[in-house]
Amino acid sequence: MSVEAGIPWNRYGLIAELACRLDGESPQFGKTALQKMVYLLQEALGIDCGYHFQLYSYGPFDARILQDLDLVEYVGGVEIHQSESPGGGYEIRPGPQANMLREKAKGFLQDEKVKKALDRLVREWGPLMARDLELRSTVLYVARDMKESGDQVTREGLLDLVRNLKPKFSHEEIKTAIQELSEKGFLEVES
Amino acid sequence: MAEIKDCKEQPPIQKRYEIRDPIHGFVVLNEWEREIIDHPAFQRLRRIRQLGLTEMVYPGATHTRFEHSLGVMHVATRMFDEVVEKREDFLKTELGYQEADLKRDRVLVRLAALLHDIGHAPLSHAAESLMPCNGAGKKYLHTDYSAAVVNHVMRDVIENHPMNRQYAITARDVADFLTGATRLGRSLLWRGLVSSQLDADRADYLLRDSHHIGVAYGKYDLDRLLVTMAVAIDATGSPVLAVEEGGEHAAEGLIIARYMMFTQVYFQHTRRAYDCHSEQALKTLLSRGARSTQGRAAFPPPTARKNVEAYLEWDDWRVMGMIHAGEAGEHGEIIRERKHHRCVYATPEIPSTSDLEFVEELIARVEDKVSFVDRAEESWYKFGDADIPVLLSPGRRDERVRTLSERSAVVRGLKAVNKIRIYVPPAAQERVSAVVQKLRRVRG
Numbered sequence: 020m021s022v023e024a025g026i027p028w029n030r031y032g033l034i035a036e037l038a039c040r041l042d043g044e045s046p047q048f049g050k051t052a053l054q055k056m057v058y059l060l061q062e063a064l065g066i067d068c069g070y071h072f073q074l075y076s077y078g079p080f081d082a083r084i085l086q087d088l089d090l091v092e093y094v095g096g097v098e099i100h101q102s103e104s105p106g107g108g109y110e111i112r113p114g115p116q117a118n119m120l121r122e123k124a125k126g127f128l129q130d131e132k133v134k135k136a137l138d139r140l141v142r143e144w145g146p147l148m149a150r151d152l153e154l155r156s157t158v159l160y161v162a163r164d165m166k167e168s169g170d171q172v173t174r175e176g177l178l179d180l181v182r183n184l185k186p187k188f189s190h191e192e193i194k195t196a197i198q199e200l201s202e203k204g205f206l207e208v209e210s
Numbered sequence: 211m212a213e214i215k216d217c218k219e220q221p222p223i224q225k226r227y228e229i230r231d232p233i234h235g236f237v238v239l240n241e242w243e244r245e246i247i248d249h250p251a252f253q254r255l256r257r258i259r260q261l262g263l264t265e266m267v268y269p270g271a272t273h274t275r276f277e278h279s280l281g282v283m284h285v286a287t288r289m290f291d292e293v294v295e296k297r298e299d300f301l302k303t304e305l306g307y308q309e310a311d312l313k314r315d316r317v318l319v320r321l322a323a324l325l326h327d328i329g330h331a332p333l334s335h336a337a338e339s340l341m342p343c344n345g346a347g348k349k350y351l352h353t354d355y356s357a358a359v360v361n362h363v364m365r366d367v368i369e370n371h372p373m374n375r376q377y378a379i380t381a382r383d384v385a386d387f388l389t390g391a392t393r394l395g396r397s398l399l400w401r402g403l404v405s406s407q408l409d410a411d412r413a414d415y416l417l418r419d420s421h422h423i424g425v426a427y428g429k430y431d432l433d434r435l436l437v438t439m440a441v442a443i444d445a446t447g448s449p450v451l452a453v454e455e456g457g458e459h460a461a462e463g464l465i466i467a468r469y470m471m472f473t474q475v476y477f478q479h480t481r482r483a484y485d486c487h488s489e490q491a492l493k494t495l496l497s498r499g500a501r502s503t504q505g506r507a508a509f510p511p512p513t514a515r516k517n518v519e520a521y522l523e524w525d526d527w528r529v530m531g532m533i534h535a536g537e538a539g540e541h542g543e544i545i546r547e548r549k550h551h552r553c554v555y556a557t558p559e560i561p562s563t564s565d566l567e568f569v570e571e572l573i574a575r576v577e578d579k580v581s582f583v584d585r586a587e588e589s590w591y592k593f594g595d596a597d598i599p600v601l602l603s604p605g606r607r608d609e610r611v612r613t614l615s616e617r618s619a620v621v622r623g624l625k626a627v628n629k630i631r632i633y634v635p636p637a638a639q640e641r642v643s644a645v646v647q648k649l650r651r652v653r654g
Contacts, residue, residue: 022577025583077448109593119563165393180392180393186447
């Protein structure tokens with residue numbers, strides 16, 4: 020409760036910004052990819068976007084992102100199309116009002132720290148498929164969860180937990196993702 | 211509580227108890243669960259109303275989290291049993307479950323469902339904004355309090371009952387199930403029975419709230435939903451709880467029931483005003499009670515036993531007693547006298563940019579008169595990760611999983627509500643309403 024309007028223009032502008040930046044960059048920027056990109060921006064790159072993630076079927080998820088996406092679509096910030104790819108799903112593209120929403124959020128989006136983080140987000144993870152984003156965001160989520168529970172985050176322990184949660188990913192895939200995230204400084208694991 | 215004879219599933223020395231329930235008929239308990247229910251932390255739920263001050267608008271809404279918690283355990287168990295009975299071979303051959311795993315997970319599901327609201331704040335969800343932040347700046351949720359109560363206060367009654375010898379379930383297992391902690395591994399599959407779009411929580415509260423309030427908006431076909439619940443492997447290779455093709459309209463029914471209950475009951479404008487008054491009254495009480503975190507009135511964080519015990523002292527009886535004694539300030543008086551603040555402007559359920567700008571402009575003009583701005587936000591269907599899997603051709607060679615949103619135009623059409631309302635004291639209603647009219651004319 021407040022006497023401020025509290026309209027989350029920053030969150031709406033961020034969705035429009037990601038749709039613009041990932042248009043042509045992401046193989047399929049759909050609803051799952053949006054969740055994972057916002058998670059990576061918030062948790063791996065340290066930009067507080069105001070979301071609170073929990074682990075769901077395809078990794079970290081916050082229903083409020085979908086709620087915001089609905090409104091952003093309604094006001095024309097993005098367009099959502101059903102994908103024609105064999106896997107189905109959706110594709111989020113910039114809408115006619117994308118720039119209007121980005122303008123409303125310019126104080127946030129043009130902050131130097133946020134700009135750099137968005138640049139890195141798109142560079143590191145923009146070209147990945149939703150499945151790869153799911154694995155990387157799940158690895159980070161599980162590692163954070165282990166740390167918060169007071170458990171030691173060892174490479175083997177993390178690998179076992181992710182494998183247990185996501186049997187669809189091979190041992191090698193998970194190992195590679197852990198290696199990649201720790202080499203890039205997004206993850207601290209003990210050998 | 212009526213004691214009844216043993217059933218064949220339980221060892222002969224175990225007793226079962228039945229509690230009569232207005233929604234489900236009888237809720238059946240064993241001795242272990244009865245001891246948990248008899249624990250003071252669980253009995254506190256008798257003193258937490260399910261819907262806070264909703265009774266100010268719907269006088270029948272006086273039911274409590276106690277009966278709801280029993281109902282959630284009952285429904286979650288029925289869901290679990292249906293899935294296992296129908297898909298036992300699949301669980302064993304495809305997902306590697308043993309008989310003992312299934313028995314243990316069934317107990318874990320029952321305990322987690324029973325205790326899912328054990329950490330609920332007084333006056334229902336209105337108090338959640340007064341939960342403090344953790345070290346990372348994230349606000350604690352009532353689930354965190356439920357997990358903390360389980361871990362710090364209910365450990366003995368969970369872990370040391372003789373019935374637990376064969377399961378070795380720890381308080382941490384139950385707490386992790388509630389928060390979705392990843393160390394639970396495969397057992398997390400069942401978490402969807404307590405936390406998902408088709409979970410036992412909403413399956414129970416929609417029917418229970420409708421019954422007590424006297425509306426039909428929350429009714430749907432629970433029995434059909436139950437007999438069509440299943441487990442499957444989705445297109446990405448993940449094990450998921452699903453609904454069979456024959457139950458997809460029952461699933462739609464639940465989604466629509468929830469949409470109707472929110473728009474017609476939970477988001478009703480006077481009910482929302484009382485959420486705001488409750489929050490402010492509680493804030494006054496918390497600041498008086500020397501419980502202040504990070505410089506503002508807040509509940510103690512759920513980080514230590516003494517904090518959890520102090521938190522559990524707060525229930526509706528205590529709060530209403532303090533309001534009655536005149537200790538809850540201006541908003542306490544408003545509640546006592548039912549003289550709530552009035553809504554002078556509301557956006558449509560799905561506001562346009564122009565509606566949002568109108569809110570900002572109006573507040574800028576009458577800020578000194580506005581008592582609170584309420585944001586009623588909810589999405590009715592969660593796509594992507596939380597989409598409901600639908601199992602097609604179960605048990606046949608062409609068995610496959612699709613999502614409900616792919617198959618249902620109804621759920622695809624349900625857009626999230628983001629309604630904003632502006633409230634003022636009754637004395638300012640006329641004046642601010644005039645400003646609203648004038649601003650409407652100016653903006654065309």
